[in-house]
Amino acid sequence: MAAARCALALALLAAPTQALAARRRSPVRMSIAPSDVVVMMNGLPGKMGYSCAEACVARGMTLADVALTGEPFAGTPTDDRIPKVDLVAGGSDEAEKRGAELAKKCKEQGKVLVAVDFTAPQAALPNAEYYARHGMHFVMGTTGGDYDAIGKTVTDGKHGAVVAPNMSKQIVAMQAVVDQAARDFPNAFAGYDLTVIESHQKAKVDTSGTAKAVVASLKELNGGGFQVEDVEKVRNDETSLNGANGRLGKVPSEHLPGHAYHTYALTSGDGTVTFELRHNVNGRSTYAEGVADACLFLAAKADAGFPRARFLGRRKRLFDMIDVLQEGAMS
Numbered sequence: 630m631a632a633a634r635c636a637l638a639l640a641l642l643a644a645p646t647q648a649l650a651a652r653r654r655s656p657v658r659m660s661i662a663p664s665d666v667v668v669m670m671n672g673l674p675g676k677m678g679y680s681c682a683e684a685c686v687a688r689g690m691t692l693a694d695v696a697l698t699g700e701p702f703a704g705t706p707t708d709d710r711i712p713k714v715d716l717v718a719g720g721s722d723e724a725e726k727r728g729a730e731l732a733k734k735c736k737e738q739g740k741v742l743v744a745v746d747f748t749a750p751q752a753a754l755p756n757a758e759y760y761a762r763h764g765m766h767f768v769m770g771t772t773g774g775d776y777d778a779i780g781k782t783v784t785d786g787k788h789g790a791v792v793a794p795n796m797s798k799q800i801v802a803m804q805a806v807v808d809q810a811a812r813d814f815p816n817a818f819a820g821y822d823l824t825v826i827e828s829h830q831k832a833k834v835d836t837s838g839t840a841k842a843v844v845a846s847l848k849e850l851n852g853g854g855f856q857v858e859d860v861e862k863v864r865n866d867e868t869s870l871n872g873a874n875g876r877l878g879k880v881p882s883e884h885l886p887g888h889a890y891h892t893y894a895l896t897s898g899d900g901t902v903t904f905e906l907r908h909n910v911n912g913r914s915t916y917a918e919g920v921a922d923a924c925l926f927l928a929a930k931a932d933a934g935f936p937r938a939r940f941l942g943r944r945k946r947l948f949d950m951i952d953v954l955q956e957g958a959m960s
Contacts, residue, residue: 661932663689667740668924669731669765671697671756672747673716674705676887677770677913681745682711684917685924693742695727697756699749719752719759732763741928745920746771754778761786766931768923770796770916772838780947789935789946791927791953794838796919800908801950804842807906811849818851818904821895825855826876828863828890836860840891843906851895863890877909884911919950926953 668685672678673696686692695715698705703718717723735742744767746756753774760767761782768791769779776792783790795801810817827840840860848855863869863877869890872879877890889910896903927948930936935944 661741661928663925664691665740666690666924666928667693667731667735667742669693669696669742669744670711670714671719671744672771673698673707673714674702675747677747677916679708679710680913680917681747681920682714684914684921685745686711688921688925690921690924691740693731695731697724697748697752697759699752719748719756724759725762728759728763728765732765741931742766743768743924743928743931745769745924750774754782757782757790760788760790764788766790766927768792768796768920768927770794770920773835783947787946789927789931789948791923791948791950793923793950795842795916796923796950797910797915798919798922798950798954799915800839800910801919802954803906803908804839804846805951805954807843807846811846815849816852818847818895820898821851821853821902821904822898823847823851823853823855824861824894824896825859826861826863826873826892828869828873828877828880828888830886830888831864831866832886833864836862837889837891839889843891843893847893847895878907880909881911887912919953923950923953926956 668682668690670678670682670685670692673682682692692712692714694713695717697719698716700718703716703721705716707714707716715727717727732742742765744760744765746753746767746769748756748771750771750773753769753771757767757769757779764787766789770793772794779792793801795804825840825844827837829837836857841857844855844857844860863873866885869880869885869888870882877892880888880890889908891908893906894903935946937944
């Protein structure tokens with residue numbers, strides 16, 4: 630019998646989403662103009678840093694004239710894609726001085742300062758501590774850091790943050806749907822084998838954080854013993870171009886330096902039924918647009934004094950991309 634192939638995404642979208650609905654709020658009303666938001670783009674001259682900077686400027690935000698970078702890149706001139714930014718080494722006296730001056734200037738001018746962090750895992754926590762010292766709100770997409778410790782710098786401070794390993798609104802929404810299905814229908818795919826293959830640019834050596842999150846939910850659906858180590862990583866241009874012989878979408882050659890192609894498959898024990906979930910991302914624009922949304926969301930929250938969270942009875946200052954999505958704070 631020919632295998633019946635179905636779109637898992639459609640099946641999951643039909644699942645009840647009571648828990649998500651319970652958290653959903655009416656769309657946030659921006660109480661601050663994008664022109665009153667100043668973005669300190671930490672992570673230049675990296676490709677993601679440029680993409681985020683361009684997205685924020687395109688949305689009307691102002692780019693700060695200073696940013697943190699790794700020591701080897703300090704003093705590197707930025708190119709003409711964005712306004713001039715002085716890159717200073719994180720952890721240096723110059724960084725402390727310029728950060729204090731920037732925070733003071735924004736406060737005097739009535740601007741909301743938001744730092745965006747796409748740096749390195751080892752820099753994530755020191756940077757979070759830097760933002761706390763200078764009272765800077767921040768959006769962090771840097772992966773591999775100690776998220777508990779990073780979150781504590783926020784809850785112990787008076788500033789706000791959006792911290793998320795994936796800033797793509799659509800991918801985060803997909804993850805939420807899969808997670809909700811796992812909660813509502815545990816073991817619905819008991820007896821099905823889970824396979825996961827993902828393709829990224831050769832420079833990415835670790836397993837995708839998105840794949841790890843989706844696998845955690847799919848394991849609840851099939852009750853299997855799939856481990857993160859079982860994810861097949863493709864980091865070879867030839868294999869990416871041919872779509873891993875049909876198991877992935879074919880990556881266009883111009884996007885080999887930056888892409889995220891994932892296929893998650895659940896196959897019945899007898900091989901007659903297969904459900905697949907795929908997402909193919911070319912370039913970085915979907916992540917950069919999510920960062921711009923997160924900046925505006927956080928700036929609006931800060932401008933409103935971080936209103937008390939419903940049901941919590943306290944002011945919420947630490948957010949993730951689900952919060953951004955549920956507020957409707959998207960372009």
